[in-house]
Amino acid sequence: MVEHSGLDIMCLNKYCHSSSSSSSSEPDKKVFTKLKLNLSGDYPRKNAEILSGQYGTNVLLIGAALMLAIAHHGPSVREEHLLSFVSCLMLLQLMWMMWYILVRDRQTNSRTEKDVHATTCWIRGGLTLLALLSLIMDAFRIGYYVGYRSCVSAVLGVYPVIHATHTIAQVHFLWFHIKDVIKSFETFERFGVIHAVFTNLLLWCNGVMSEAEHFLNNHKRRLSALGYGNLTVVHSEPHCNCTTSTCSMFSSSLFYLYPFNVEYHIFVSAMLFVMWKNIGRTIDLSSNRKRQATKTQGLTVGPVLGLLALASTIGILVVYVTHVEESLQTRQSAISMFYIYGIVMLAFMCSAGASGLLIYRADHMPLDTSKNPSRQLDTELLFGSSIGSWLMSWCSIVAVLGTDSSPPYRWTNLIYSLLIVLEKYIQNLFVVESLYRQQEDGESEDPELPATPEIFSVTSSLAPPYDGIINRAYVTPDRTCVNMENSDQEESGQVYRCPRKPSEAPLPVGNKESEPPNIKRQILKNIAVFLIMCNISLWILPAFGCRPQYDNGLEQETFGFSIWTAVLNFAIPLNLFYRMHSVASLFEVFRRV
């Protein structure tokens, strides 16, 4: 939230101006004209942020309240109410997007600024894929509605149609407008963008809730099969027969598509949030350069190990899902198998991340402190979404240490949980350091200007916090630079020295050093690829039904059924998001190193 806008500067000038020119008129009249002027005119940026942020939060909370009421399965609030609310939100977002695109198209004469850090081609490509799967899901939903149309609410038919339209329009918006830096109608657009952010977040919540309910029902069914009894499974089946033959196929396939739909919405919402943070920002053009293509030579160990991990994961998934429904013996061995597999996997991931960090320690390099809302959000989301899985792990550890029963997987569960904590800890450090390190691009491509990146970064650190209002072309970097060699500051460890001009810079040492950095880079690239594959594996398992936390019974004994399912309903969606998000971040790392 430490943002500084060009707007403030404008206001400052306006303020000075108005107070100096109208000082001779009566104060009362002036106050009122000022009031009129300012109510219609520009609104301070910080306030506009709070105003729209509060609006969005409340929209989400209304949805949350409706979902909580539905979770109770009471007579008064039903799913139709939530779906109509969400449909209204989507329609509003559609109208805003249409308005936005129309206005943008009219302003073809003035070039819109873009933030190149906002997203990358491959992220948009991935999202388009997820959107396609979401569209298939909508088709299934429509088919389901057609089958049961005589006895279900019309909302169940209208909702997938609106959702499909919304998905198509949104993907178009992502491809052509997500990088825009909005500079006109700022306050209004802020509301539009934040509305889109929270609509997607609500759609995510809705998907997560449906998924959680599905798993909970499965879990209860298993428990009653094992003889725990008296747990009522709530069936949401309609009270009439399906008129087509495909209804059950549709409803069972839906749950294999949910994970993709859920990831789609949370990713879109994160990207729109970056767009919201960018509103009114002035992009620092010097840091807005595109990166060159990634080299992929020397990539063998990482991909091979990663593919091995992925293959074994699919094997484990199949064995687990088929075995866990059977007798107690098979069930326990399936769970043990899962934990042993997890321990091996996580141990490899920990050592990969740790060696990456060691390489960074050996190769000291300044961190890039230029402003980049996208990167900052990535960091915060990684950290924030780890919390869910950490809580789950610590609960498991407490349960293992506190329990009296001793199933065969008791201690493997403990080690697995400890490794989960450690692995996220190390991986977050690795990703954050990789994203914040300055890039050594142009090392061999431009032998004439080897020191440029450093100097560029130093000048961009010297840039004003409102980021680039001064056209850097008019400022020579050495004018803003001052030598401070007084001993006081030297003692406290903070000395600032002038960035040297290219001509003064020491001669490139890249040729002599080119060998070791390249080996390091290759190792880092291999680590990144390996971690990507591992994270995909660890996403696949819970997304498609391998959730031993439901099945092992240890935690349920210590925490009770309701508290433990509440923890899982909170933690598992966050963990799924964490894995997907770290795949995206690690891919970014892969391209940077």
Add this chain to the structure above:
Amino acid sequence: MVEHSGLDIMCLNKYCHSSSSSSSSEPDKKVFTKLKLNLSGDYPRKNAEILSGQYGTNVLLIGAALMLAIAHHGPSVREEHLLSFVSCLMLLQLMWMMWYILVRDRQTNSRTEKDVHATTCWIRGGLTLLALLSLIMDAFRIGYYVGYRSCVSAVLGVYPVIHATHTIAQVHFLWFHIKDVIKSFETFERFGVIHAVFTNLLLWCNGVMSEAEHFLNNHKRRLSALGYGNLTVVHSEPHCNCTTSTCSMFSSSLFYLYPFNVEYHIFVSAMLFVMWKNIGRTIDLSSNRKRQATKTQGLTVGPVLGLLALASTIGILVVYVTHVEESLQTRQSAISMFYIYGIVMLAFMCSAGASGLLIYRADHMPLDTSKNPSRQLDTELLFGSSIGSWLMSWCSIVAVLGTDSSPPYRWTNLIYSLLIVLEKYIQNLFVVESLYRQQEDGESEDPELPATPEIFSVTSSLAPPYDGIINRAYVTPDRTCVNMENSDQEESGQVYRCPRKPSEAPLPVGNKESEPPNIKRQILKNIAVFLIMCNISLWILPAFGCRPQYDNGLEQETFGFSIWTAVLNFAIPLNLFYRMHSVASLFEVFRRV
């Protein structure tokens, strides 16, 4: 998290230096010496933040896992385990504080930098009061332990002793060290401070849980008295007789002291968090000036209305608490009374906040964008803690609209809930705008230098993001300033003009304008005082047992007992914190305007 440290600059220089000087030696050997050097040496700031932040989060999550296990009242994890864990954390914090104070005392020759924004005298005074009440609570706990010492765990006796020591040491730390900007052993101190932050947060969670359990037991007791039956009240009374005559007195008084203890810990944790954010920061001395004393003339309407609100609140509290335990009729009338009182109160608060915002709109002034972690945290906490009460309100609204039963307070509940949402919305906007507006201090005191604050703020916006490493005394502001009058930028609405030097600035208009701003100031001061009193009132009510959300039955019907109590256990502590925190923020507003 957009932070920029002086450290990075050092590293940059070191990097350039080492790569230019040692380019002739063998690469392998160099890598290893570098590795050794960097492992022991300074660690990049961003990483140190993530490293320590993750540590703190995990400490809190271990505590949360223990608390969840205790909430189940199972046989394996008992309260003693949590208390011993928390005691260990407090001992660790005590050791760190002792170490810190000793090291600081030895370095008497070098002056420690202070961040004057970090806290104010009156906040520390208030915290000392709260700490005193916490000490009384510890005394009661020790008394309780002495009475039951034959049959309770020794941990229950050791814990209050450690807590009392911890409280005394921490208050000392708050008075003499909380403003320190740490510059030595940064990574280690980061761990120390974040450990202190999360220890206090865990103590807050623990207090909140005990309080929630107490209220839930009361609620269940009332429900069974009304004949709802079959709710088991869990008694945590020891299984032996008290050897002294004061045990029941101690245990019942404890619950009147809990609210103060809880607020104490959360406030300390927020202040320590600001200290953590300040580590390694270089304070911009120009913005580090102290404010002059506040004038209190013309303060009548606000305090009078506020006192009226406070007095009526205490009346309502007494009537509510005595009436709600009685027959259904009296109970319903008590609840109705509460809602009508709440509507009147909130309507006044909304109009006060809205008029404050209107005054700001009439008096356009640039926002202060200088860096101030304390203020930023205040804003985020206000916004974040509103979420609890917003969720509760939206749930009430859903319940009122969805329910079939129609108690007399149905529609007053609706209006009350809507006003709660609106009031927090407006109050947050008002507080944030007040804290971010530039101060017009020195308006009449320094007629020679009226434009200084503006110029200072412009130069500090031009300051490098790592905030003040360049000694501003060496830089003349006009050197960094460039006129850009090219029409392209003019169109997009972002023109930057040079800040004028004091000599060029327009002559002060303060003398002619001095009347209206003073009236505005007086109105704003009255609004702030009134809002302070109202927020204290709205804190007192839930803190001392007036929680109609438990008693009115509407929401419970729609959401079910378990979901609704979960929502309340999440929302009420956040709401209590919100009220206390907004009192502190509004007091800051009162001093600024």
